[in-house]
Amino acid sequence: MNIEQLEQKIRSLPLRTPSSDLDESLAELFHSENLPTTSVPVQSGSKPVQSGTHRFVWIAASLLAGLVAGFVIGSQQSDGLSAQAGGLSAQAGGQPGGQFAGSGGTGSRGPENQGLTGAAMGAESLEDRRNPTEIASNGASTGVGRDPQTAIFPETGFAEGIPTSIFLEAEKRGIARTAAARAAFWQEKTGESFDVRSHLADGRFDFCRLCHLADGS
């Protein structure tokens, strides 16, 4: 067999095909008006997206919104503000992962706020859909003297605020398409070890469960 024949034989082998998820996310990239330079690239009113990155971003945005709702409610006990925060939570709830908006908020504030946040989330006042970017920015601006990102999951004992800020940064840099990539990025940022197979049983990675729950894996 000469070289050409062998090359021909190699070429005839079917290479593994990338998943349609990659095709779709790249098609989206090639045809999008704006490159993914923001944390939350999806515009309001657009159809729910299925890619890992966007699913993750929605979960992260929802968590932030839920947390802000928890802070506002817990600190000021203001019905007006509750409704406003609830609207934001409910708005996030319209997207994949939004179901976790309330749990993020209540988890960070304790049981006394569960009812309020849950009710706010269930309000589902979706008429006033706004750009999800506003959710995060409004959330930060309506905070009560605390940076929302510094209070995520304090009950886990995990370094407060690291997960979401790191994962959002990963998304910003366009390397957050899968859990594995986010995990690698997290490992790089924190210097801590990460075992893909056992991380769901590891209390430090409670954050990851939300994504797994969202896609049923």
Next chain:
Amino acid sequence: MRSELEQVYRTHRRSLFALALSIAGSSELAEDAVHDAFVRLMKSSAVPTGRLDSYVFAAVRNSALDIGRRLQRSQSTTSLFGEPEIAADGEPACSLERAEENNQLRQAIDSLEPASREIVILRTFAELPMSEISQITGTPLKTVETRYRRALFVLEERLRGHVG
């Protein structure tokens, strides 16, 4: 640049993925690498002076190396190849003996050392000239040529062993 990049992806989709897979070690990470590379290319203001496809292959390779380094992976654990094609009548598209030979060849390529494997991918599947492969991999041309020849020799030996 955007439409050209899309064209490169459409033309070389499988080869780009194979290159990334060969370095990153899993399909998931390989897809991340390809995606990451295109995001970077789209954001970049640099204009490639040579062939765009080579430029993209280099970007994907760098991205895969980056991800592989982060997870301390250097060996491919997922085969570069998909399932054998099935003909319309449900029978394998080739004879049993040919299928076995192809299987041997696949395994042989999968088990090549990474530096040789990526050259085989770039040469046979992406059909890039050796000079481009030299630039993409940052390896002297003579070394690329030698590695390629040696890789083909190894593959042929494996096949001959199977036939013999």
